Amino acid sequence: MTIPFPLPPEDRELSPYTRWSRAHWEAVADGMLTAAWRWATPEGALLDLPGRPAGAGVRTDGLEGFARTFLTAAFRVAGAKGDDPHGWLERYADGLAAGTRTPGRDDTESWPLILDHLAGGQPMVESASVALGLTLTAPWLWKHLDSGVQDRTEEWLRDALYHTPAPNNWHLFPYTVAGFLESVGRGDAKTAAARERARRLLEGWYAGDGWYSDGDGRAFDHYNGWALHLYPTLDAFLHATDAEPYGSRLREHLDSFALTFAANGAPLYFGRSLTYRFGASAAVALGAVTGHTPLSPGTSRRIISGSLRHFLDRGALTEDGLLSLGWYGPHEATLQTYSGPSSPYWASKAFVALLAPAGHPLWTDPEEPAPVEAVDRAVALPAPGLLIQSTCTDGIVRLHNHGSDHVRPHDGESAAEDDPLYGRQAYSTHTGPTASKNIADNHLSVEVDGRGSVRRRIHPLGAGGGNGWGWGASWHRPVFATGAPMVPGLRVESVTVVKSAFELRIHRVLGAPVNSRVTQTGWATGLDNAVVSSLYGLHGWDDGLELLRAPQGTAYTRWAQVPRIAGAAGGTTLHVSLAALTVESIPLEEAVTNVEVEDGTVRVTWADDGTRSVVGFKPVAVSLS
Numbered sequence: 001m002t003i004p005f006p007l008p009p010e011d012r013e014l015s016p017y018t019r020w021s022r023a024h025w026e027a028v029a030d031g032m033l034t035a036a037w038r039w040a041t042p043e044g045a046l047l048d049l050p051g052r053p054a055g056a057g058v059r060t061d062g063l064e065g066f067a068r069t070f071l072t073a074a075f076r077v078a079g080a081k082g083d084d085p086h087g088w089l090e091r092y093a094d095g096l097a098a099g100t101r102t103p104g105r106d107d108t109e110s111w112p113l114i115l116d117h118l119a120g121g122q123p124m125v126e127s128a129s130v131a132l133g134l135t136l137t138a139p140w141l142w143k144h145l146d147s148g149v150q151d152r153t154e155e156w157l158r159d160a161l162y163h164t165p166a167p168n169n170w171h172l173f174p175y176t177v178a179g180f181l182e183s184v185g186r187g188d189a190k191t192a193a194a195r196e197r198a199r200r201l202l203e204g205w206y207a208g209d210g211w212y213s214d215g216d217g218r219a220f221d222h223y224n225g226w227a228l229h230l231y232p233t234l235d236a237f238l239h240a241t242d243a244e245p246y247g248s249r250l251r252e253h254l255d256s257f258a259l260t261f262a263a264n265g266a267p268l269y270f271g272r273s274l275t276y277r278f279g280a281s282a283a284v285a286l287g288a289v290t291g292h293t294p295l296s297p298g299t300s301r302r303i304i305s306g307s308l309r310h311f312l313d314r315g316a317l318t319e320d321g322l323l324s325l326g327w328y329g330p331h332e333a334t335l336q337t338y339s340g341p342s343s344p345y346w347a348s349k350a351f352v353a354l355l356a357p358a359g360h361p362l363w364t365d366p367e368e369p370a371p372v373e374a375v376d377r378a379v380a381l382p383a384p385g386l387l388i389q390s391t392c393t394d395g396i397v398r399l400h401n402h403g404s405d406h407v408r409p410h411d412g413e414s415a416a417e418d419d420p421l422y423g424r425q426a427y428s429t430h431t432g433p434t435a436s437k438n439i440a441d442n443h444l445s446v447e448v449d450g451r452g453s454v455r456r457r458i459h460p461l462g463a464g465g466g467n468g469w470g471w472g473a474s475w476h477r478p479v480f481a482t483g484a485p486m487v488p489g490l491r492v493e494s495v496t497v498v499k500s501a502f503e504l505r506i507h508r509v510l511g512a513p514v515n516s517r518v519t520q521t522g523w524a525t526g527l528d529n530a531v532v533s534s535l536y537g538l539h540g541w542d543d544g545l546e547l548l549r550a551p552q553g554t555a556y557t558r559w560a561q562v563p564r565i566a567g568a569a570g571g572t573t574l575h576v577s578l579a580a581l582t583v584e585s586i587p588l589e590e591a592v593t594n595v596e597v598e599d600g601t602v603r604v605t606w607a608d609d610g611t612r613s614v615v616g617f618k619p620v621a622v623s624l625s
Helices: 022-037 058-079 088-099 122-136 147-162 169-183 189-205 223-228 230-238 246-260 274-290 297-312 343-355
Strands: 206-208 377-381 386-391 396-401 426-428 444-447 459-466 469-476 491-499 502-521 532-539 546-550 560-582 592-598 601-606 612-617 620-624
Touching: 022 058, 022 297, 022 343, 058 088, 058 122, 058 343, 088 147, 122 147, 122 169, 122 230, 147 169, 147 189, 169 189, 169 223, 169 230, 189 206, 189 230, 223 230, 223 246, 223 274, 230 246, 230 274, 230 343, 246 274, 246 377, 246 386, 246 396, 274 297, 274 343, 297 343, 377 459, 377 469, 386 459, 386 469, 386 491, 396 491, 396 560, 444 491, 459 491, 459 620, 469 620, 491 612, 491 620, 502 532, 502 601, 502 612, 532 592, 560 592, 560 601
Parallel strands: none
Antiparallel strands: 377 386, 386 396, 396 426, 444 502, 459 469, 469 491, 491 502, 502 560, 532 560, 546 560, 592 601, 601 612, 612 620
C-alpha cells in the first residue's frame, strides 16, 4: 500500500529491521494531522471526519477529532521542545477558544457538555485528551491564551470532575483533567478527590504480573497499555512526581506484553477498540521515554516502528490520509457502537515516543530483534489467566485465553452477549476471530438437543510452565442462546499446553446430558492472510475433520475457513486435540507418539524429544518430563 504523504529516506543502518527513524514518526504525525485538519470547522473547534457516526452523535465525533489529533500534535511539538514548523498549536488554540465559547449550543463550533457516562458521557473521554495535550504544550499554548479562554477551558474541563465515569479506565479521565488543573495552579479539593479516587481504583484493579483489569471483573486487554498504564505513569513523568508503584508495574507489564508483537509488527488482535491499531505500542514507547522498561532502546524502537509501519503499509490510511474504521482497511466487525470516524485517532498515544528527543537512545541506538525473533517462547501469566506462545521461525504470536472475559461481576451470563473479541480460546497476531453470526473459531461447544453453547464468564484454574513450554487452565458454564440458557450441572474444564508451535487442547466435560455432542474448532484462515490452520483429534472425537466456511471473514481475510472436529458427550468425558497456526503446514498426526487417558489424567508423549505432558483434573495439575 502507498502511504499518501511524503516520507524521509529509509535508514537501513540504524534501523535494519523497520528502516524507519524518528524523522519518519514526525512525518507520519504531520501527514496525519494535515489530512485530518482538512475536515475542521471554520474556527477549528471540531474536526468532522467523514464516516458513520458513533452512538454519541456527530457533535461528539467532531470533538473527538479535535481532542485525539491534539494528542498527536502535542507529542510532536513537546518532543521538539516547542518547535512547531507547521503551526499546529495555533490551530488548536483557536479551536479551544471557539469550542468553549458556548458549550452545549447547537451551532458550528460549540463543544458538547461533559455528562455522566450513561447520559452521553463520551466528551469525558475527550476531556482527558484535551487536558493531556494542554499539559504537554503548556509553555507554548496554555501560557499564551488570554485569561477568558483559560477560564472557559477550566469550566468545561471541570465537568469531568462532577459527573460519573464508566466503571473502568474512564476514572483516569477526571484524574488526568485534575492533574492538568493542579499543574496550572487551579487545583482544589475536587481535583484532589478525583485523583485519589482513581488511585484507589487502580489498586483494586491491579491483578499482578504487570496487568490491570479494566474495571471490576476480568477484562485484560489492550486498555492496559493505552490507558491503565499510560495515564498514571505519564502523569508522574510530566509532573516530575514519584512514579511508584506505576513505573515498576509498567516494567513488569512490558516483560510479557513486549512478547505479543509479531515479527511483522502486528499486535495481538484481541479485545475491544482494536481500531486504535498501532496505539497498542504506546506502553512500549512510554517505557522507553520514562525509563520504566526491561527492553533495550533498540528493541523498543524495533517494536514501535514495526507496529506503526505494519499498519501504514497495509492500508490503515485512506487515500486522503485518514485512519479508517477497521484494522487494515475498513472492517465493521472490529468496531463497537462507540466507534466513530475519529475514534481510530486514539492511536495518537503511540506518538508518546516523540517525547524522547532526537538524541535519546530510543532513536540513536541500532535496532535490535524483537522478542519474537529471538527464540520460541511460552510465557504463562497466572494473574490475568493468559498464556503467550510465540515461534521465531515464522514470527507468529498466539494468546491462549483462560482469564479475560469482559463480563462485569453484576452481569448475568447470556449467550446473546457472546463476544468474539473475548470469548474464544485463542487469538493471534495473524488471524482475527470470525464474526458473531459465522462459525466460531477456536471454540469448544457443547451441543445439547442440537443447541450449541458459548463461553461467557471464565474462571481461571492456573497457569505455569517451564523452559520452552507452558500451560493455562480455566472452567466455564456453557451458555445457550435458545431454550434454557444453562443446563444444570454442566461444566467444562479446559487446559491448553503449548510447546513450540503445538497447542495441546484438553477439555473435561462434566454433567452433559446423554446424547450430547461436543465440537472443537481451530484457527480461522483464508487466502488473504497466508497462514495455515491445523487441527487433529487425539481422543474423544469420533468424526473426521471438516472445514466450515465463514463468509464474513475476519479482519485479516475477506472470507475464511475454520476446521472442526466433533465427538460424543454424556456425563463426564475427556476430549484431547492438537492445533497449530503456522506459515507452512505441519503434520499434527506425527507430533505425538502416544496418548493415554486413564482415570481423568491425560498423558501425551511428544515425538520431537520424547518428553511427556501429563495433565490431571483432580485438581488441575500439568507437568512435562
